[in-house]
Amino acid sequence: MTNYTVELNNLVKYFGRRLIFDGINFSFSSRHIYGISGPNGSGKSTLVKIIANLISPTRGKVIHKNNSNEIEPFRLHNQIGFVSPYLFLYDEFTAEENLLHFSNIRGINFNKERSDYLLNELKLIDRKNDLVRGYSSGMKQRLKFIFALLHQPPLIILDEPTSNLDNPGKEKVYTLIRKEAENNLVIIASNEDSDIALCSQVIELEKFKRAN
Amino acid sequence: MKAYSLFKKDWQSELRTRYAINALAMFILVTISVIMFSIGSEKITEYLTGGLLWVVIFFSAMSGLSRAFVSEEERGTTMTLHLIAAPSTIFSGKLIFNLLLVFLMNFVITFLFAILFNSFIIKNFTLFAIAFLFGNIGIAISSTIIAAIISKASSKGTLYPVLSFPILLPLILTLLELTKHAMDGNSISSSFVEIAVLVCYDVVMLTASYLLFDFIWEE
Numbered sequence: 218m219t220n221y222t223v224e225l226n227n228l229v230k231y232f233g234r235r236l237i238f239d240g241i242n243f244s245f246s247s248r249h250i251y252g253i254s255g256p257n258g259s260g261k262s263t264l265v266k267i268i269a270n271l272i273s274p275t276r277g278k279v280i281h282k283n284n285s286n287e288i289e290p291f292r293l294h295n296q297i298g299f300v301s302p303y304l305f306l307y308d309e310f311t312a313e314e315n316l317l318h319f320s321n322i323r324g325i326n327f328n329k330e331r332s333d334y335l336l337n338e339l340k341l342i343d344r345k346n347d348l349v350r351g352y353s354s355g356m357k358q359r360l361k362f363i364f365a366l367l368h369q370p371p372l373i374i375l376d377e378p379t380s381n382l383d384n385p386g387k388e389k390v391y392t393l394i395r396k397e398a399e400n401n402l403v404i405i406a407s408n409e410d411s412d413i414a415l416c417s418q419v420i421e422l423e424k425f426k427r428a429n
Numbered sequence: 430m431k432a433y434s435l436f437k438k439d440w441q442s443e444l445r446t447r448y449a450i451n452a453l454a455m456f457i458l459v460t461i462s463v464i465m466f467s468i469g470s471e472k473i474t475e476y477l478t479g480g481l482l483w484v485v486i487f488f489s490a491m492s493g494l495s496r497a498f499v500s501e502e503e504r505g506t507t508m509t510l511h512l513i514a515a516p517s518t519i520f521s522g523k524l525i526f527n528l529l530l531v532f533l534m535n536f537v538i539t540f541l542f543a544i545l546f547n548s549f550i551i552k553n554f555t556l557f558a559i560a561f562l563f564g565n566i567g568i569a570i571s572s573t574i575i576a577a578i579i580s581k582a583s584s585k586g587t588l589y590p591v592l593s594f595p596i597l598l599p600l601i602l603t604l605l606e607l608t609k610h611a612m613d614g615n616s617i618s619s620s621f622v623e624i625a626v627l628v629c630y631d632v633v634m635l636t637a638s639y640l641l642f643d644f645i646w647e648e
Contacts (some may be wrong), residue, residue, distance in 0.1 A: 271508060271512075273647060291515045291516065291517075294513055294515065304509060305504060305505035305509060306509060307504075307506060307509075308504070310442070310445075318438040318441075319513050321437070322431055322438065322514050322518070323431070323514070
């Protein structure tokens with residue numbers, strides 16, 4: 218069983234002269250669901266992007282460790298599953314082609330069994346050979362979950378995980394999140410009460426607005 | 430292998446969307462037609478035809494090769510790439526894609542020049558083939574790194590030719606010189622300096638690109 222941890226050490230982020238957050242110190246570990254909440258513009262997406270190594274903090278450090286071994290930033294991509302509204306898949310490919318290409322580019326074998334399992338769980342199995350261009354926004358959101366979970370990452374970052382989903386879709390996603398949290402580390406950035414209700418600990422970003 | 434998989438994804442995507450191929454094909458067709466109309470029945474020298482060949486290649490590269498990164502940025506899939514591959518994999522995959530495009534594009538342009546312009550006569554074919562090989566590699570490497578830089582800018586269209594000009598100029602000047610030598614029938618040994626400059630350009634650009642790409646790719 219892997220023990221994945223993420224440490225945020227005195228994180229500060231500015232966009233130009235605008236302070237987004239200041240002095241975040243926190244430690245995440247496997248088998249928990251953590252929440253990041255705050256009003257619009259509070260920096261939830263910015264923080265999860267920093268954790269996923271998609272953008273850099275102005276100051277401070279994010280340390281990822283797998284079984285106490287620090288992971289180098291250029292190896293992080295295979296450790297992370299990421300879902301967000303600003304993530305786009307390739308419209309000109311079918312769902313299965315997208316997943317196949319992603320696996321190959323990651324350098325891992327395409328696990329058809331797991332792909333079909335996830336496609337089935339998220340009710341996309343009958344549409345797996347349709348171009349993503351023809352998907353509704355809810356279907357695209359469900360496909361993003363499969364993209365995030367296919368390679369079985371130890372860290373799953375979900376930014377607004379239930380946007381565009383209907384109620385049965387939300388319930389299915391919540392079930393999947395709880396199941397993933399049995400072995401992995403899950404971080405959810407959201408304003409939805411039902412999303413935050415899944416979390417054992419929540420970072421309130423409004424508390425990190427002022428310089429200490 | 431990962432880079433090859435990225436190239437495969439890009440090539441399959443290109444065959445379906447025709448982002449770059451259509452732009453390149455139309456540009457080549459229009460440019461060569463314009464040159465032929467402007468020349469009319471005038472006789473042009475061999476050197477001028479050789480020069481025109483590289484001018485067409487230079488501007489064709491401008492019109493199609495930036496797509497490698499710009500199309501990802503426009504479709505919003507840059508972050509997806511960030512999440513599935515290391516920067517070196519991404520650069521290598523895009524470079525293989527641009528290499529294929531450059532070779533395809535330049536074979537077509539050279540073939541059209543060979544059949545449409547009577548004054549396009551290469552006396553030392555091996556020398557021209559060496560220039561063509563290393564020239565194409567240089568164009569592909571430079572275009573890929575420039576495409577990565579401009580994909581982050583807001584005015585992509587204008588920035589590409591502006592940035593390409595100083596970077597590609599030494600390469601184009603060397604290629605012009607080598608084409609002239611090939612047209613004169615000079616031996617490979619007498620063109621050694623130009624070939625060495627060409628190979629050095631490729632090595633320097635490749636090394637600099639790999640070193641710089643991490644910084645360009647990170648936000």
